[in-house]
Amino acid sequence: MPKLHLITYGCQMNEYDSERVAGLLKHERYELTDSPEDADLILLNTCAIREKAEDKVYSELGTLKRLKARRPELLIGVMGCMAQLRQGAIQARAPQVDLVFGSPAIARVGELVARARSERRGVLETGEGPLVKITAKPDGASRLKAFVTVMEGCEKHCTFCVVPTTRGRERSHTPAAIVAEITGLAAQGCREVTLLGQTVNAYGRDLDPPTDLAALLERVDAIDGIARIRFTTSNPYNLTSRLIRAIRDVPKVVEYLHLPLQSGSDRILERMNRGYTVARYLELIAELKETVPDLALSTDLIVGFPGETEDDFARTVEAVEEVGYDNVFAFRYSRRPGTPAAEMADQVPEAVKAERNTRVLAAAVRVGAARSGRLVGREMEILVDGASRKDATQASGRTRCNRVVNFDAAGRDLTGEIAHVRITEALPHSLRGELVPRSADRLAAVGSSA
Numbered sequence: 274m275p276k277l278h279l280i281t282y283g284c285q286m287n288e289y290d291s292e293r294v295a296g297l298l299k300h301e302r303y304e305l306t307d308s309p310e311d312a313d314l315i316l317l318n319t320c321a322i323r324e325k326a327e328d329k330v331y332s333e334l335g336t337l338k339r340l341k342a343r344r345p346e347l348l349i350g351v352m353g354c355m356a357q358l359r360q361g362a363i364q365a366r367a368p369q370v371d372l373v374f375g376s377p378a379i380a381r382v383g384e385l386v387a388r389a390r391s392e393r394r395g396v397l398e399t400g401e402g403p404l405v406k407i408t409a410k411p412d413g414a415s416r417l418k419a420f421v422t423v424m425e426g427c428e429k430h431c432t433f434c435v436v437p438t439t440r441g442r443e444r445s446h447t448p449a450a451i452v453a454e455i456t457g458l459a460a461q462g463c464r465e466v467t468l469l470g471q472t473v474n475a476y477g478r479d480l481d482p483p484t485d486l487a488a489l490l491e492r493v494d495a496i497d498g499i500a501r502i503r504f505t506t507s508n509p510y511n512l513t514s515r516l517i518r519a520i521r522d523v524p525k526v527v528e529y530l531h532l533p534l535q536s537g538s539d540r541i542l543e544r545m546n547r548g549y550t551v552a553r554y555l556e557l558i559a560e561l562k563e564t565v566p567d568l569a570l571s572t573d574l575i576v577g578f579p580g581e582t583e584d585d586f587a588r589t590v591e592a593v594e595e596v597g598y599d600n601v602f603a604f605r606y607s608r609r610p611g612t613p614a615a616e617m618a619d620q621v622p623e624a625v626k627a628e629r630n631t632r633v634l635a636a637a638v639r640v641g642a643a644r645s646g647r648l649v650g651r652e653m654e655i656l657v658d659g660a661s662r663k664d665a666t667q668a669s670g671r672t673r674c675n676r677v678v679n680f681d682a683a684g685r686d687l688t689g690e691i692a693h694v695r696i697t698e699a700l701p702h703s704l705r706g707e708l709v710p711r712s713a714d715r716l717a718a719v720g721s722s723a
């Protein structure tokens with residue numbers, strides 16, 4: 274059987290796409306291998322969101338060039354966002370690449386690989402394609418947690434971002450297709466799904482009849498076996514009171530929301546074309562906290578966007594403190610080809626970006642520690658992932674608010690179960706806890722001691 278080695282960069286959507294590709298190629302009799310040396314086909318599923326992501330791919334292609342020199346029959350393919358953005362430029366710079374294709378062509382990966390093998394000249398496929406829900410998976414892919422892409426593309430046109438170019442128009446999968454996919458995952462033991470979309474809270478408005486994410490969450494909630502539902506990424510511009518109420522009211526939807534702010538300065542938000550002000554964002558945060566008091570919040574921030582002054586940056590730090598995020602992802606602005614911000618005159622020096630990045634992360638760590646500290650003493654539901662990576666005698670899992678908790682499971686394998694754990698200590702990257710006997714156990718103990 275021919276062997277496939279897959280290297281995945283970037284976001285959760287890429288992880289999802291890679292699994293689909295492995296599943297489709299399984300039908301072409303390819304089996305997965307962890308070793309590039311053993312592979313007949315190596316596919317790099319790429320990211321183009323920042324320059325660094327592209328640098329990593331070219332560096333890997335350099336390594337693979339040496340492998341191909343030894344084994345000329347090896348096929349190398351580049352797929353995903355960088356393929357869509359750079360197209361023919363990839364093979365021009367890295368002629369060892371046999372195949373380049375974007376995400377719309379994933380459904381045809383089998384045919385494209387066969388073409389690359391028979392034609393023995395660079396195959397390039399980066400056109401638009403019909404929206405297809407692919408549910409193929411490689412062997413052994415069943416797991417407790419799964420990503421499910423519910424919509425493709427993005428039409429937001431933030432001035433810094435390549436996603437509208439790399440992932441095309443916004444298109445939602447039908448609720449029926451999504452429910453069928455998740456029902457299948459649940460039948461294989463999946464307990465938690467994360468619904469994915471670039472602007473996931475714009476889900477369904479392009480469907481006929483239109484629907485929305487709140488309605489989809491209710492449909493997914495009804496699927497037996499699924500214990501938790503997450504969704505990402507939400508855009509503040511599309512956040513509705515109806516969705517906020519769904520976070521409170523739909524039982525399996527967790528109390529966690531990732532809501533990118535990007536900047537705490539109105540001037541910068543406008544230059545980014547984000548479509549909201551800081552005041553509007555904070556209004557949403559107030560509504561979220563009032564409706565879902567235990568909600569954990571995380572965000573994305575960009576530091577050093579063109580024209581960002583020290584004062585603009587100080588407002589971003591202020592916003593981090595005011596919101597009280599559980600987690601912050603801070604990125605140094607990266608100039609992306611074809612985006613309006615790349616052409617803006619007042620680019621910020623790299624050293625300033627690096628220094629601001631360090632400062633905002635220090636604020637985020639402070640705020641995050643205070644947020645996790647408040648959990649000490651509380652009893653929480655933990656979805657158990659298995660043994661802790663650092664200490665096999667400990668079980669490890671996550672709270673509904675997405676914190677890692679390690680605890681002594683008293684020798685029981687609770688993998689896949691919801692355990693009740695009292696939090697005893699907050700560490701920088703995780704929590705420690707102790708198993709609380711389930712009420713049935715407690716009742717039995719009371720009965721036997723009476």
Ligand code: SAM
Binds near residue numbers: 471
């Ligand atoms: N679609 C989502 C949104 O707009 O909120 C997020 C998508 S993007 C994959 C994840 C994050 O990468 C963004 O929220 C942003 O903070 C960051 N990002 C995007 N373009 C960037 C750039 N040119 N430089 C630095 N960070 C960038």
